Amino acid sequence: MATQKPGEWAxxxxxxxxxxxxxxxxxxxxxxRLSIDQTMTCLIQISRYRFSLVISGLTKxxxxxxxxxxxxxxxxxxxxGHEPERCCYDSLIVILETLERCLSGQSKDTARFEEAMxxxxxxxxICQFIDIxxxxxxxxxxxxxxxxxxxxxxxxxxxxxxxNRISARLQELSTCSEENPDYxxxxxxxxxxxxxxxxxKLLAETIQKFKSLKKSAHFILLNSxxxxxxxxxxxxxxxxxxLQRSPNDELSKxxxx
Numbered sequence: 001m002a003t004q005k006p007g008e009w010a011x012x013x014x015x016x017x018x019x020x021x022x023x024x025x026x027x028x029x030x031x032x033r034l035s036i037d038q039t040m041t042c043l044i045q046i047s048r049y050r051f052s053l054v055i056s057g058l059t060k061x062x063x064x065x066x067x068x069x070x071x072x073x074x075x076x077x078x079x080x081g082h083e084p085e086r087c088c089y090d091s092l093i094v095i096l097e098t099l100e101r102c103l104s105g106q107s108k109d110t111a112r113f114e115e116a117m118x119x120x121x122x123x124x125x126i127c128q129f130i131d132i133x134x135x136x137x138x139x140x141x142x143x144x145x146x147x148x149x150x151x152x153x154x155x156x157x158x159x160x161x162x163x164n165r166i167s168a169r170l171q172e173l174s175t176c177s178e179e180n181p182d183y184x185x186x187x188x189x190x191x192x193x194x195x196x197x198x199x200x201k202l203l204a205e206t207i208q209k210f211k212s213l214k215k216s217a218h219f220i221l222l223n224s225x226x227x228x229x230x231x232x233x234x235x236x237x238x239x240x241x242x243l244q245r246s247p248n249d250e251l252s253k254x255x256x257x
Contacts, residue, residue, distance in 0.1 A: 010050045013042055014057035021094060022087040023065055040098050047102040052115045058099050059122045065091045066128065089139050096129075096146040103153035119158045123165060126150050130191060131184040148191040155192035162192050167205055174212035183217060189224040194232045196239045196248060202228070203254035 020036040022028050028036070047054040069088040099122070129147030132140045155162045169185035194202065206221060213221065233240045243251070 007050070007053060010046050010053050011057070013039065013046065014054065014061070017043060017098075018061050021061075021065070021091040023068065023084075023091040026087060027083065028090065036094065040094070040101075043098060044101050044105055048105055051102070051106065052118050054102060055099070055115075055122055056118045058095055058102070059118065059125055062092070062095045062099070062122075062125050065095065066125070089143075092143060093146060096143070096150055100146070100150045100153050103150065103157070106157045116158075116161065119154065119161045123151075123154065123161055126154070127165075127184065127188065130188065151188065151191045152193050159192070159198055162188060163198075163202065163205075166202070170205065170209040170213070173214070173217050174209045176214075181214075181217070183220040186217070186220050187224050189221075190227040190231070192228070193235065194228055195236055196232070196243065196251060199228070199232050200248065200251045200254060203251070207254060 017036065017039045018024065020032065020039055025032060043054055043058075065088055069085070069092060072085045072088060126147050129143045130151060132144045151162070165185055166188055173181055173183075173186070189202065192198075203225070206225065210218070210221070
């Protein structure tokens with residue numbers, strides 16, 4: 001069956017995975033966790049060959065569970081109960097972990113339209129978790145940290161999608177008249193994988209828009225760029241070392257502007 005109809009088999013596995021999530025089954029015991037771990041491993045393997053299908057399925061799953069999770073959070077504590085909310089939270093953790101591992105397992109970038117669209121939809125969902133403001137809420141902080149890992153993995157092979165979102169927001173902010181605009185897309189800079197070429201491209205883009213931005217945006221942007229620079233040094237130390245011996249003209253020009 002898997003050889004004849006791989007798409008149908010993958011969809012069946014996605015459906016099985018969702019049925020095993022805590023928001024469907026209730027709190028997981030040891031056996032339930034082992035079962036869903038096995039299904040997760042299969043999905044990760046399949047994603048190497050059916051990336052668009054698996055990512056699309058997981059994105060829709062993430063959206064469904066998050067919608068329920070949000071509804072539960074807005075209900076009075078006496079009405080929602082602790083268990084359903086916890087099960088949704090645990091389900092979100094499992095889905096985000098699976099997404100991160102699927103994205104990390106990709107071997108190379110791709111320009112296929114279907115894949116690009118699925119990545120764009122996933123990025124939209126992930127940004128909701130990155131934009132969580134309640135840092136005192138442990139669950140929210142955990143979801144944000146895991147979503148950050150997903151975004152980092154996504155940016156490794158799909159940097160263009162993330163860069164375009166950041167660039168579009170910079171353009172909007174450069175002509176924005178709102179008193180308190182949304183800066184969350186600018187903060188994505190803190191969570192993406194940047195090598196020296198990507199860093200140079202990002203700096204060139206921000207320099208171009210910087211003078212048109214409000215002072216409040218300057219603070220957010222500079223803070224995000226500072227974290228991005230430290231991330232680059234941490235995750236690409238060889239590039240930083242090479243730069244000391246042989247400066248990059250384009251990067252130097254950006255830094256001097």
